[in-house]
Amino acid sequence: xxxxHAQFTRATLTLGPVLYLWEGSRWRDFYYRIADEAxxxxxxxxxxxxSKRQHFYEPYLADVIDRLESAGKQVIVSTLSLITAExxxxxxxxxxxxxxxxxxxxxxxTLGMLAGLPHIIxxxxxxxxxxxxxxxxARGCVAICLPPELPTESVRRIVAETPEVAFEVFAFGRVxxxxxxxxxxxxxxxxxxxxxxxxxxxxxxxxxxxxxxxxPFLAINGVQTxxxxxxSMLADMHDLMAAGIARFRLxxxxxxxxxxxxxxxxxLANRIAPEEGIARLRAIYPSAPFSxxxxxxxxxxxxxxxxxxxxxxxxxxxxxMAVS
Amino acid sequence: MELICPAGxxxxxxxxxxxxxxxxxxxFRDETNAxxxxxxxxxxxxxxxxxxxxxxxxxxxxxxxxxxxRAGQEDIWYRAADDAARxxxxxxxxxxxxxxxxxxxxxxxxxxxASVQASASSAAAVNFLVEAFGVRRVVLPRTLTIDDIARVSxxxxxxxxxxxxxxxxxxxxxxxxxxxxxxxKSPNMNGVCSPASHVRYRREGDELxxxxxxxxxxxxxxxxxxxxxxxxxGRFHVGEQDGxxxxxxxxxxxxxxxDRLREAGVSAxxxxxxxxxxxxxxxxxxxxxxxxxxxxSERPAILSRLCMLSEGNRTxxxxxxxxxR
Amino acid sequence: xxxxxxxxxxxxxxxxxxxxxxxxxLLMAQIMRRHRDLFERLGEHRCKxxxxxxxxxxxxxxxxxxxxxxxxxxxxxxxEADAAVEGPLFMLLALLEGRQDADALFFSRDLxxxxxxxxxLALRNALDDSNIDLPNDLGAMAxxxxxxxxxxxxxVRSRVLAEGEASWS
Numbered sequence: 001x002x003x004x005h006a007q008f009t010r011a012t013l014t015l016g017p018v019l020y021l022w023e024g025s026r027w028r029d030f031y032y033r034i035a036d037e038a039x040x041x042x043x044x045x046x047x048x049x050x051s052k053r054q055h056f057y058e059p060y061l062a063d064v065i066d067r068l069e070s071a072g073k074q075v076i077v078s079t080l081s082l083i084t085a086e087x088x089x090x091x092x093x094x095x096x097x098x099x100x101x102x103x104x105x106x107x108x109x110t111l112g113m114l115a116g117l118p119h120i121i122x123x124x125x126x127x128x129x130x131x132x133x134x135x136x137x138a139r140g141c142v143a144i145c146l147p148p149e150l151p152t153e154s155v156r157r158i159v160a161e162t163p164e165v166a167f168e169v170f171a172f173g174r175v176x177x178x179x180x181x182x183x184x185x186x187x188x189x190x191x192x193x194x195x196x197x198x199x200x201x202x203x204x205x206x207x208x209x210x211x212x213x214x215x216p217f218l219a220i221n222g223v224q225t226x227x228x229x230x231x232s233m234l235a236d237m238h239d240l241m242a243a244g245i246a247r248f249r250l251x252x253x254x255x256x257x258x259x260x261x262x263x264x265x266x267x268l269a270n271r272i273a274p275e276e277g278i279a280r281l282r283a284i285y286p287s288a289p290f291s292x293x294x295x296x297x298x299x300x301x302x303x304x305x306x307x308x309x310x311x312x313x314x315x316x317x318x319x320x321m322a323v324s
Numbered sequence: 325m326e327l328i329c330p331a332g333x334x335x336x337x338x339x340x341x342x343x344x345x346x347x348x349x350x351x352f353r354d355e356t357n358a359x360x361x362x363x364x365x366x367x368x369x370x371x372x373x374x375x376x377x378x379x380x381x382x383x384x385x386x387x388x389x390x391x392x393x394r395a396g397q398e399d400i401w402y403r404a405a406d407d408a409a410r411x412x413x414x415x416x417x418x419x420x421x422x423x424x425x426x427x428x429x430x431x432x433x434x435x436x437x438a439s440v441q442a443s444a445s446s447a448a449a450v451n452f453l454v455e456a457f458g459v460r461r462v463v464l465p466r467t468l469t470i471d472d473i474a475r476v477s478x479x480x481x482x483x484x485x486x487x488x489x490x491x492x493x494x495x496x497x498x499x500x501x502x503x504x505x506x507x508x509k510s511p512n513m514n515g516v517c518s519p520a521s522h523v524r525y526r527r528e529g530d531e532l533x534x535x536x537x538x539x540x541x542x543x544x545x546x547x548x549x550x551x552x553x554x555x556x557x558g559r560f561h562v563g564e565q566d567g568x569x570x571x572x573x574x575x576x577x578x579x580x581x582x583d584r585l586r587e588a589g590v591s592a593x594x595x596x597x598x599x600x601x602x603x604x605x606x607x608x609x610x611x612x613x614x615x616x617x618x619x620x621s622e623r624p625a626i627l628s629r630l631c632m633l634s635e636g637n638r639t640x641x642x643x644x645x646x647x648x649r
Numbered sequence: 650x651x652x653x654x655x656x657x658x659x660x661x662x663x664x665x666x667x668x669x670x671x672x673x674x675l676l677m678a679q680i681m682r683r684h685r686d687l688f689e690r691l692g693e694h695r696c697k698x699x700x701x702x703x704x705x706x707x708x709x710x711x712x713x714x715x716x717x718x719x720x721x722x723x724x725x726x727x728x729e730a731d732a733a734v735e736g737p738l739f740m741l742l743a744l745l746e747g748r749q750d751a752d753a754l755f756f757s758r759d760l761x762x763x764x765x766x767x768x769x770l771a772l773r774n775a776l777d778d779s780n781i782d783l784p785n786d787l788g789a790m791a792x793x794x795x796x797x798x799x800x801x802x803x804x805v806r807s808r809v810l811a812e813g814e815a816s817w818s
Contacts, residue, residue, distance in 0.1 A: 081499070082445060082467065082496050082499070083445060083446045083448070083449070084445045084446055084467055084468055084472055085446075085472070086446075086447075086475055088446070089446050089447070089448050092448075093448075107443070107445070107446075107449065108442070108443060108444050108445075108446075108448075108449035108452050108453070109445075109446040109447075109448035109449040109452070110448075111449075111452055112448050112449060112451055112452025112455070112456075113448060115452075124499055126392055126419070126420070126421075126443070126498060126499070126512060128392035128393060128394065128395065128420065128512065128513065129392070129393045129394065129395040129398055129420070129422050130395060130422075131393065131398060131420075131421075131422025131423070131425065131426070132392075132393075132420060132421040132422040135421055135422060135425050135456075136421070139456075147501075147512075148501065149501040149504045149505075149510055149512070149513065153395070153396065154394060154395035154396070155395075157395040157396045158395050161395075175501070175505070177500065177501045177502050177505050178495035178496070178499065178500040178501065178502050178556070179495065179496050179499055180467070180494055180495045180496060180556075180570070181466075181467035181468070181496070181643040181648075181649050182494060182570070182571070182643065182648060182649045183649060184569055184570050187569070187570075188562045188563055188565075188569065189563075192647060192648075192649055193649035194646065194647075194649065207562065207563070208562075209560045209561070209562050209569055210560060210561040210562075211539050211540040211541075211558075211560060211561065212540050212542070212543055212559055212560065212561060212566055213540045214561060215538075215539060215540070217506075217539055217560065218502075218505075218555075218560075220562070220569065225495070225502065225570075227505055293508065294501075294504065294505075297508065298508045299504065299505060299506055299507050299508040299537055299538075300501065300504055300505035300506075300508075301505055301506065301538075302508075332774065332777075333690075333774060333777055333778035334778060335747065335777060335778045335779075335780060336777070336778075361770055361774070362691075362692065362694060362767050362768070362770050362771035362774065363690040363691060363692070363694075363770060363771035363772065363773070363774030363775050364690075364770075364774045519767070520766040520767040520769070520770045521766070521767040523766040524763075524766065525761070525762060525763055525766075526763075527761075527763075532758070532761070544758070546758075547758070548758070549756050549757060549758065550755060550756050550757075550758055551756060552752075573756075599752070600750055600752055601747055601749070601750040601751055601752070601773070601777045602747050602777055602778075603747060603748055603749050603750045604750035604752070604753060607750075632753065632757065633750060633753045634753075634756070635752075635756055636756060637756055637757060
């Protein structure tokens, strides 16, 4: 491992932005509780999926930021994943202009605007190698949440070759897989995007997409498509931390996210074995099966169980492993 | 406007040149390009031959190096970059920032185009690529309306190329992991979408069932036109209904909007389809060439014959028309 | 596209399989002589077996590029192979020559493909780049009669393709 990484600093947790359209007061209360109770070091706020949703949160933004800051959380302002309209570019520029909080770029437009300012790169910017990571670092990026589809070999190499950047991986949640100009959510209810009636708000955890054979497959979140499965890196967090990963991103789903954060924190701190963590996580978020295939270079929907040998340090927890 | 045509093989390349292409785009026979399909693409020698064949006829060759470099194996992409530059291709089409930086540094004279996979969908994004890497042309994603394109064009100092005919990506290009979610292989990493290695067709009663990995993507009753087994054009069960959740099996055709596109500042029109056969290339290129040279009133008749070559035997204007969204 | 003339399918029905086998092997050898690089694009798929099943003939052809060899059998059933393509004979021949776009024929449901799609795609691309021209290639083996054979074959082909086009334009 390169010297630049703080080898003995334990990785921490980032709460990613809420990807779904939640009612404003629910959104506010969610963050209040995160501020008060969740063992996370960083919290991303801001709409990343659809600019039409922004007005739902704006009335609560200042209060939420205050609460998070008083609780000692590092606030990060996340921005749109797909910027096409001029209005969207202007909005991103305004967020950057506000200053005070580091901005997370999820689109090239924001990336361009952030040149020279310390900023963060979100998971929808294509960082597949260290040549790209180093170039972004030279332009002012201090942290990168790597793309979820990146296999672990690539993650290790990029991290090792880019000591100047703090790296984050997508550790919990339905994985953002695609974004479109078209709104499949509106389409599913017979509307188009311009006349969407915010139907995505009816599915605060995503609208499930099954195959014609009724096999669960994907979920629709407005213009975004996410996985049906919930990615979980619990079993691999220690390896990734050893490889230099600084933070693990938890993406909010409709479940007790404080408990989700607590499980991850407990695993990171070696208080519980990963296998026990997974069993607890299943109880906290039973809605979707877990996956970690991307991490293993397999299909993203797959769940690759850890080899028995790799669990040796946690021999005390054999009974829990059997359960998971 | 420049007509840019696809070629998956040297035979298709010659057809495109003969049929009236201004430029032909093609890739090396490996994962450095986003049509990394079995049996497709060009060896280094075939590429050199194609470039010289085209140049003698006043046609340009654009080489796609539009996948993202795999960490630890960047050399595969750097070698392809060096070879393309040495062969003297007219432009390279690149998506990865690291590879763009390599060109800017090692081959500063090489004309660099930003691939649609680079996902520059706004003036600010395009200007970032121009300022950071000296990009001379940007291929805009199929997420913009013609009005959006006109606005982008006002605020940038580089040429605009767009897709006008052929396969339609429903998702923003270069930002889609649907294929790797189902198969482990993606356009960004492997240059494939819904790879043939994971596709199966099965007949069940009166239905043709297309399967990708472990998932049923579609069931076509007898007599219904079929499409590629891509996820964004699959039939799924959403809510209480079976249907095309994202898009029907259709392909893109905005050739009836040529004049508006020209006014919007588009300087190059691209035909998708490096995976298609030379018969398709010859037919589509010659037809679009005639349409470009014809008057607006003559165009519909010229273009009508192409529909049957299209996915699902139907076409759409995609995001270029706001109502598609 | 025009259906196969009855006389041909009748002929195929009553022709002893050994004769059909002999003729097919000769034709294949001739094509391989004139297109030595034909299977180069197949790469790892060279060792696969490909079945061609004309829907209007009671016969099927299994091609092994590695030999190269061809085996003729009666159908149904379509013989075992890694990948199979089924469609009217003239369409399969048009594909062999790259005169029709395979994807378009698949979209319109004229063509059915099963089995190893990667191998089938590789073969399609190999054929598409090969510039096979059946009237010329096969005419060349007819010795002194070559020009006549080529001319007749060309005539048949253009008639069939023209009718095919008329149906989709």
